[in-house]
Amino acid sequence: xxxxxxxxxxxxxxxxxxxxxxxxxxxxxxxxxxxxxxxxxxxxxxxxxxxxxxxxxxxxxxxxxxxxxxxxxxxxxxxxxxxxxxxxxxxxxxxxxxxxxxxxxxxxxxxxxxxxxxxxxxxxxxx
Amino acid sequence: xxxxxxxxxxxxxxxxxxxxxxxxxxxxxxxxxxxxxxxxxxxxxxxxxxxxxxxxxxxxxxxxxxxxxxxxxxxxxxxxxxxxxxxxxxxxxxxxxxxxxxxxxxxxxxxxxxxxxxxxxxxxxxxxxxxxxxxxxxxxxxxxxxxxxxxxxxxxxxxxxxxxxxxxxxxxxxxxxxxxxxxxxxxxxxxxxxxxxxxxxxxxxxxxxxxxxxxxxxxxxxxxxxxxxxxxxxxxxxxxxxxxxxxxxxxxxxxxxxxxxxxxxxxxxxxxxxxxxxxxxxxxxxxxxxxxxxx
Numbered sequence: 001x002x003x004x005x006x007x008x009x010x011x012x013x014x015x016x017x018x019x020x021x022x023x024x025x026x027x028x029x030x031x032x033x034x035x036x037x038x039x040x041x042x043x044x045x046x047x048x049x050x051x052x053x054x055x056x057x058x059x060x061x062x063x064x065x066x067x068x069x070x071x072x073x074x075x076x077x078x079x080x081x082x083x084x085x086x087x088x089x090x091x092x093x094x095x096x097x098x099x100x101x102x103x104x105x106x107x108x109x110x111x112x113x114x115x116x117x118x119x120x121x122x123x124x125x126x127x
Numbered sequence: 128x129x130x131x132x133x134x135x136x137x138x139x140x141x142x143x144x145x146x147x148x149x150x151x152x153x154x155x156x157x158x159x160x161x162x163x164x165x166x167x168x169x170x171x172x173x174x175x176x177x178x179x180x181x182x183x184x185x186x187x188x189x190x191x192x193x194x195x196x197x198x199x200x201x202x203x204x205x206x207x208x209x210x211x212x213x214x215x216x217x218x219x220x221x222x223x224x225x226x227x228x229x230x231x232x233x234x235x236x237x238x239x240x241x242x243x244x245x246x247x248x249x250x251x252x253x254x255x256x257x258x259x260x261x262x263x264x265x266x267x268x269x270x271x272x273x274x275x276x277x278x279x280x281x282x283x284x285x286x287x288x289x290x291x292x293x294x295x296x297x298x299x300x301x302x303x304x305x306x307x308x309x310x311x312x313x314x315x316x317x318x319x320x321x322x323x324x325x326x327x328x329x330x331x332x333x334x335x336x337x338x339x340x341x342x343x344x345x346x347x348x349x350x351x352x353x354x355x356x357x358x359x360x361x362x363x364x365x366x367x368x369x370x371x372x373x374x375x376x377x378x379x380x381x382x383x384x385x386x387x388x389x390x391x392x393x394x395x396x397x398x399x400x401x402x403x404x405x406x407x408x409x410x411x412x413x414x415x416x417x418x419x420x421x422x
Contacts, residue, residue: 008345009344009345010341010344036303040299041300041303043321044295044299045322046159046299046302046321046322046323046324047303048158048324049321049324049340049341052341095393096393099394099396103396
């Protein structure tokens with residue numbers, strides 16, 4: 001079972017993990033999404049919590065309910081999620097990176113060269 | 128919709144001791160509620176009153192819309208599994224059969240499945256079972272009864288972590304397929320936290336918290352980092368606890384942090400760690416104790 005961490009409400013975490021699956025293409029558009037009971041059993045959470053998570057994505061038009069059959073990934077959901085995540089990218093990922101870089105005295109040029117030449121990935125040179 | 132449990136200003140006194148003090152709460156149908164609190168907080172007394180085994184000194188209790196005491200209709204619609212439940216001197220299979228006669232929604236298939244899951248010896252006398260096996264008998268009855276209201280009071284004395292996980296998984300599956308109202312009292316809060324939809328915390332006979340579990344999560348946060356930055360950040364917030372180690376400080380605050388506050392914390396090089404439900408409840412109970420001391 002994938003671990004859920006505390007802090008953010010559980011139903012938000014469920015919604016985010018489903019959204020990750022849509023963005024990654026694990027859940028392609030038109031695919032059936034696991035039912036609330038399946039999600040509850042998988043994550044070991046209350047079914048009502050799972051339902052709240054799914055409803056968040058229904059409100060955002062990422063998922064759509066087809067009467068009597070279940071919940072499905074809506075058309076255009078992947079692109080819509082990617083667009084909204086791109087908007088949040090800078091504050092979510094760059095802000096913390098820039099804060100840590102400032103703390104360590106890494107200037108912008110060094111940062112840019114790190115991004116351009118990611119040899120550090122293989123345990124290579126570190127600043 | 129009629130609440131499954133509705134308690135109004137319940138009090139229970141034993142001579143000079145107050146077990147329940149003006150308790151009012153409602154439990155909605157189809158929910159899993161955690162009834163939490165320290166030993167002696169009043170959890171068992173409350174469950175005994177709900178199940179008609181004890182009378183309140185004052186106040187009113189309604190279960191499935193009716194007074195539960197000596198009310199056969201209501202009593203058959205609920206099942207109460209207690210810690211260290213006492214059974215008559217029966218073999219396991221007979222205890223299960225007796226239970227099957229009592230509960231109208233009894234599922235024999237489920238009972239047999241659970242007996243085999245917990246590898247209970249059917250022919251053995253209950254008195255000769257280990258503590259854990261006796262607890263498992265209670266769990267089998269509690270789940271197979273499929274009662275509209277299912278109360279578990281510390282149901283797992285002597286059960287190891289694997290057997291407890293089996294209990295949680297079966298409870299969840301049963302609840303999903305056959306929705307009912309479940310009240311679960313336990314000390315192992317972090318183990319059950321994600322199963323709960325609603326949380327009621329008792330402290331010395333009083334309700335100190337009664338809220339949806341989602342609202343409780345994320346209300347507390349530990350902020351740590353350089354002492355001066357921590358002090359600056361927590362100024363004006365409700366502080367539950369603080370600790371200092373040299374020039375570092377760690378402060379637990381009671382309010383949720385919005386996105387801007389989290390960004391500010393990062394800018395100040397502070398680390399944020401959310402409190403688990405168990406930690407939150409420890410602080411909530413502590414806060415109520417402080418109020419009483421200062422009052």
